[in-house]
Amino acid sequence: MSKKVILAYSGGLDTSVIVRWLAEKGYEVITYTADVGQGEELEEIPQKAKASGAVEAIVEDLREEFAREYCLPTLRALALYEGKYPLTASLSRPLIAKKLVEYAQKFGADFVAHGSTGKGNDQVRFELSVWALNPDLEVLAPVREWEFRSREEEVEYALRFNIPVKATKEKPYSIDKNLWGISIECGPLEDPWTEPPEDAFEWTVSPEKAPEEAEYVEISFKEGTPVAINGKEYPKLYELILDLNKIAGRHGVGRIDMVENRLVGIKSREVYEAPAATLLYEAYRDLLSLTLDRFTFHYFLSHIPYEYAKLVYEGLWFSPLREALDGFTERIARFVDGTVRLKLYKGRAWVVGRKSERSLYVEDLATYSEKDAFDHKAGAQFTKVFGLPLKILGRIRRR
Structure with missing residues (x-):
């Protein structure tokens, strides 16, 4: 041998x-x-x-293979291990x-x-x-x-x-870096009560030292792929991610501090920096809510993020199940066209606007102005039918 x-x-x-x-x-x-x-x-x-x-x-x-073949599928699944860690x-x-x-x-x-x-x-x-x-x-x-x-x-x-x-x-510190984020372990971080020292962070400024003025950033997607920042197009996905890391990092966005359940059965205090991933997850989820019908959107949120994150976290990337889930998320990604506007300020990032040619939002149905085209009488009949099981249950309970 x-x-x-x-x-x-x-x-x-x-x-x-x-x-x-x-x-x-x-x-x-x-x-x-x-x-x-x-x-x-x-x-x-x-x-x-x-x-x-x-x-x-x-x-x-x-870098480009990692961005397109690994980061992007995980983004499309909105996979966050234990609801926090972007893997x-x-x-x-x-x-x-x-x-x-x-x-x-x-x-x-x-x-x-x-x-x-x-x-x-x-x-x-x-x-x-x-x-x-x-x-x-x-x-x-x-x-x-x-x-x-x-x-x-x-x-x-x-x-x-x-x-x-x-x-x-x-x-x-034990530090692992890639364009999707940084993992930081060891030293003072092993005490879950101790606040992470500032010298542990590399890509994000302390929120207290972030700019006093908020910054707005617009991220555009084409069929589930981020393609532009503030109108600037990026032929290479990894370059878009690197630029988002800089933009979000200077506002202290993307710090994650959690006690994580490791696969081997122990709990571990983990600190991460994921500025770009934080923005992309917020933007992608919001655009999904705008362009997917209620049935598909609810099924997606209920099943895909948790299962996908668990597969990646547990080392099952090359499993048929992960490939099958990719087939689902790739199909869904066809609807994710549009632009999301986020506001960055002092360690936070939140969506303040979104638009898409595939939008299912209809103003005439949603408005409470004189443009309102919703059939309110139909609403009364709807509640009677939808609430019938509870109405029957209420009668039985009153007996």
Whole structure:
């Protein structure tokens, strides 16, 4: 069996230490780094990986693929895990796993590896995705096996071997970034009573320090895809998302602080920044309410967001169920044309206007002015029929 291993490499503390640790175990380590819009200087990654002990380092730009094939379907499902988390880190794992499988085949490797812990969700996402695509590959997870008991010990190991890492004992955050958002863990955040320190945030300003004047932003959609901001069209979806991150971030919009139920059964305090996703979710949901009939809209809200979020969170991206749900949301997305206007102010974002050529809003029926065309007499008959079950129930109860 070949001892080649393709490692999902972020350049952070864990994966940098993993390179050296695997090399000491006799593995030939090839690192794979996906540019999914984390906004870091990835040109330094190959040198950094090789300095840690890698024999080869691959960096690949996946920003548009990530935006269109992973972020967009999740947006169309309005999937938020436990009603809050827009699945930022969760979404990049199946894409990275797919690439690990491809490069394992290319280089003749029998192993792939990741940096997830034994109590993390990512171990499930990586491994289920890899096995769904190639069940013969063996997956290594050094963090589940090695001797280090804390991030502080990892920092000492890195310093001993001159491995360049950003994490320090003074700022020991574990950070995962992509264009859909940032996940922040560890350090003072492990106490759910402690307010997140400002140095934990990167993309959003403190709401107290946000501009004193509100900003309005208009997001336009074409068949369920965001295509323009304030009239400016974006041929590449990832560029639209990056610009929305900047716009919302300067108003402190997109901070999420929650106690989350991890897949392995424990509760974990998680802090996220998702400025663009926050705006897009608000806009997409509002446009759905304008363009979908009541029956479809209610079915969608009752079934799709929860189930889709659960699938993504639990590492089941490559399941037939997720593909089937995509078929439903893609069909619905055909109706999502139009523009939504949002107001951003001091950490909040809310919809203040919407328009669409597919709008089902009819002013003559909704108005209370002299233009009112609604048949009020029909309303009286409607309530009699609709309320009949309760009327009968009331009679029985009175007896």
